[in-house]
Amino acid sequence: MNATEKLAAVRSQFPVTKRMVYLDSAFQTPLSTNVRTALEEFYAEGHETAGPKSVWLRRVERTREQVARFLNAAPNEIAFTKNTSEGLNIAANAVPLTAGDNVVLIEGDHPNNAYAWLNLKRKGVEVRFARLADTEVATAATFASYIDERTRVVTLSHVTFHAGQVHELGSIGRLCKERGIYFVVDAMQSVGVVPVDVKALGISVLAAGTHKGLLVPQGLGILYVQDGLTELQPAYLAMSSMARPPADYIARPDDMETRHDACRFEFGNVNLPDLHALSAAIELIESVGVPEIQRHVLALGDRLIGRLDRLGVELVGPRERGQRSHIYVLALPVQKWADHFARNQVRVSPERGGIRISFGMFNTVDDVDRLADVIRDGLKEETSNAMAHVD
Structure with a gap:
């Protein structure tokens, strides 16, 4: 065909x-027919068998593998969230920022990315906005004059929601790597429509919801966290975040080490219906x-x-x-x-x-x-x- x-x-x-x-x-x-079918099959299982959760969780891991391949990542670099905004807020609170550090964004980019970082102003973090016209595409040069020795993060959307620019992430990623800066990307408008290779683009953290290019109803997000960035720590903890979750379900105050993979940012139960749908959606996307x-x-x-x-x-x-x-x-x-x-x-x-x-x-x-x-x-x-x- x-x-x-x-x-x-x-x-x-x-x-x-x-x-x-x-x-x-x-x-x-x-909603596509095959995504609807995946949702209906999930609900039928819950309705008819009271929920085979162990089977569902195995499928979650299979979906994690699909997402990882989709982004050229490893499965241990993928976590599931509620949406893009949650993923960006996870990143903003995970990066080890101190008073006097600064973050650089694009002025007029999606406000939910801006608010995630502006919220850190109460901790003394400076937020800088690079100016960019609606007809311009961001490159490394866009950010260079805003970066100094206290810049810790550069963050922007891959594709803008309000004018449609596809920003040149490759050069920005190289600049961030050269300067030791975290590169955080909002891929809400690109993933599923524009090829996204997190390794080639030098992305540290990527957040996206699944209800646009990934064809899944609202309520599910994906979070990529580059392997090895163990200094990025979750602001919230759950048993699922821990390196050694207690088998007896009794919290251990003397053992607070978190997981080393991206799942340290997953809190409790994930969106099981939408994860079944996401697996079907990726299959449909990859058929083309x-x-x-x-x-x-x-x-x-x-x-x-x-x-x-x-x-x-x-x-x-x-x-x-x-x-x-x-x-x-x-x-x-x-x-x-x-x-x-x-x-x-x-x-x-x-x-x-x-x-x-x-x-x-x-x-x-x-x-x-x-x-x-x-x-x-x-x-x-x-x-x-x-x-x-x-x-």
Whole structure:
């Protein structure tokens, strides 16, 4: 089966495509049939057998292995969380920061990353914001002038939610390694759509939720912590965090050593239903391949930009292929256009610069053309209303 046939087969997994033009994967992806089936099978087991927890936990470890391969990590470098924000807060509280140390972020990046680090200002940690235009992509040069001998962390999103830039993580990772700085990445908008190789990119900690490119309902996150960073310690402890959890379930105050792997950041029970779903979702994604998914959404972006140019509609973010992926923000006033798209069964999101269009692997050129037709009709309606007002 070639790539086109694989993508067509994937589309059939998303019944939502028969009801609307779904262009909102940067908000959340719709449920695929195979993910729904995995969830139903999990609940059926719990319903019919009262929950074979030992079997479920073995499957969790299998899913951990799948995630590790997906990111080019080792299973012992993967922990499961609730969402991206929890993962970023785990990182912010795990890095050994002291008063006078500083952290560098991108101004205007996702606020949940900023708040995780701004919360440390009460401990005397300085937070610096590098400026970057919506059409620019961050590189090592973006951060270089903000870094000094007290910089301990550089952190940013791989792909921005509000303009769609795909930042150049490779050069930033090399800079951090040269300077002995932790490199913390929010991969919420990239994982599952853009290839992510944590080793090649020099990432220390990566956090992501699974309800966008990884196709799983909200409530599950993944956390990568580079092996060997044992100085990163959890702010909260549970029995599952300990190197030697007591077999008799009696806490040992004289044995507080935590695990050396990423599981020291897992607290108690994990989201078992979503982890079953994640295993099925990764299988679906890998049936096409992330590089092929990226090529597909880029081609849709090429077509979208061409149609927008003919309509005279501008983009907020970058146009160059190497700087964008699946997220495109159209410079259309939200107040006027959000309702227009909804009336025409086109699912999009309002964003700070206009209307955000975001592709998934299930989208097609027909979706782009339908979107363009809806925009054209809206522009005609605007012109007609303006002329009527003049009259």
